[in-house]
Amino acid sequence: MTKETSVRRRLLSLSAVSLLNPQIFSCAFQTRPPPSHSWAIFSSTEQKPIDASSSTKYVVSRGDGSSGGGGVPMKKPNQSGRQHVQETDEGDVNLVRPKVGAPMPIGRPSWFHVPAPSQAETSRYQQVKESLSNLSLNTVCEEAQCPNIGECWNGGTGTIMLLGDTCTRGCMFCAVKTDGKPPEPDPFEPFKTAEAVTKWGVDYIVLTSVDRDDIPDGGAQHFATTVELLKRAKSDLLVECLVSDFQGDPNSVATLATSGLDVYAHNVETVERLQKYVRDSRAGYWQSIGTLEHAKKVQPSLYTKTSITCINHFCNGSISLMLGLGETDEEVIQTMKDLRSVDVDVVTFGQYLRPTENHLSVVEYVTPEKFEYFKRVGEELGFKYVASGPLVRSSYKAGEFYLTHMINKERKAKGPENM
Numbered sequence: 001m002t003k004e005t006s007v008r009r010r011l012l013s014l015s016a017v018s019l020l021n022p023q024i025f026s027c028a029f030q031t032r033p034p035p036s037h038s039w040a041i042f043s044s045t046e047q048k049p050i051d052a053s054s055s056t057k058y059v060v061s062r063g064d065g066s067s068g069g070g071g072v073p074m075k076k077p078n079q080s081g082r083q084h085v086q087e088t089d090e091g092d093v094n095l096v097r098p099k100v101g102a103p104m105p106i107g108r109p110s111w112f113h114v115p116a117p118s119q120a121e122t123s124r125y126q127q128v129k130e131s132l133s134n135l136s137l138n139t140v141c142e143e144a145q146c147p148n149i150g151e152c153w154n155g156g157t158g159t160i161m162l163l164g165d166t167c168t169r170g171c172m173f174c175a176v177k178t179d180g181k182p183p184e185p186d187p188f189e190p191f192k193t194a195e196a197v198t199k200w201g202v203d204y205i206v207l208t209s210v211d212r213d214d215i216p217d218g219g220a221q222h223f224a225t226t227v228e229l230l231k232r233a234k235s236d237l238l239v240e241c242l243v244s245d246f247q248g249d250p251n252s253v254a255t256l257a258t259s260g261l262d263v264y265a266h267n268v269e270t271v272e273r274l275q276k277y278v279r280d281s282r283a284g285y286w287q288s289i290g291t292l293e294h295a296k297k298v299q300p301s302l303y304t305k306t307s308i309t310c311i312n313h314f315c316n317g318s319i320s321l322m323l324g325l326g327e328t329d330e331e332v333i334q335t336m337k338d339l340r341s342v343d344v345d346v347v348t349f350g351q352y353l354r355p356t357e358n359h360l361s362v363v364e365y366v367t368p369e370k371f372e373y374f375k376r377v378g379e380e381l382g383f384k385y386v387a388s389g390p391l392v393r394s395s396y397k398a399g400e401f402y403l404t405h406m407i408n409k410e411r412k413a414k415g416p417e418n419m
Contacts, residue, residue: 064108066365069364070096070363071096071099071363071364072096072098072099073096094328097277097326098172098274098277100358100360101357103361105362105364105365109367111368112351112353112390160206160207162209162226163209163212163219163222164182164183164210164212165177165210166178166182167212168180168210168213169279169282170280171269171279171280173278173354173355174355175359182210182214185212185215189226190225190226193226193229193230194230194233197237202237203236203238204239204403206241207223207226207241209244211280211282217252218249219243219244220246220249220252223259224255227261238407239262240261240263241263241264241265242265242305243264243266245266245283245284246291247282248287248290248291254294254298257294257296257299257302263302263303263304263346264296264305265306265307265346266292267306269322270325270327271331271332271334271335272335274325274327277325277360278360288306292339293342293343296342303346303384303407304344304346305344305345305348306321306339306344306346307321307350321347322351322352323350323370325363332349332374339383346383346384346385346386346403347387348388349371349374349375349392350388350391350392351390351391365390366390371388371392372388374388375387375388384406385403
């Protein structure tokens, strides 16, 4: 008997048996038996009405971000100084700090939903993406994995990242690549940037960068040249530069502040107590505030801006002040007061979101109501504009629209020479 005949007979045999027991034939060629309870799906043709309460329980069981997390307990600062904080196992439960590997809140709140970027070839998102790719330009939107990238790019707003995509610092919240010796900056980048921005036809552009401590001036002159070229190409273009602290060098700050830009922005990132746990050791709370103060000192017409949140994963192009890292309400308000003491005009708040498991865990998800509270306090303290919300970033387009209106209105009121 040939092998072919044997197989044929076996198939005929199985077919006959299947008339008595159809399940035998259906399972004969399966590599593994079907799930033991698959029959339950078809056990009844009667559909029971959906229980709304059970659906709610399911969502909560997955986690809505209201439980878990909590950070690492800390002692209160000594009377001798505000920055001297020690860790303790029995510390004040109301004073905590973030830590890599600490428990995360369970799930995420319902308010973390943003539309996905349009993939249509004719969309503004794809046009901006193609323009940046063709000119070999980087954006913090992509490098920092910003959740608002679709909304901003489809609205014609983008944040160009100068000086390459590799940072010389290693902040514990940021997903941008790091290296002690990044590649040399592209000397033609300022020209490429001016070309790209003029093609977009936008009225407001944000320039940002990684930290470049390997460059003597921190990249200040590179920024200044870019601003000058942009203004030459389109004189009414409003330019915001969201930059590093230049290691506190006043000359670098002055170089950029007097270049013709409109908004000088630098992120404080978090409250004073949490600086050493969140930022690179070369950064500092008062060093950051000092750069904002000096920028306005050398160019009083500048608008200065900072953020207290580096949501999600954004290095210098994120939130000015990150919330959800263990800060208290009092510390956030004190930070706002410190910023107003050096006449900072704009502050933004956003939720910190962990980019990877190798970064700081989220201590808590701050509610929209709390963000609204900080907005009210900021406005009462005299900030000209406060952007505060879970997904707000320091280069978020809503703030740019407002700043465009505010700057043009105030300059018009001062006279033609200020336009």
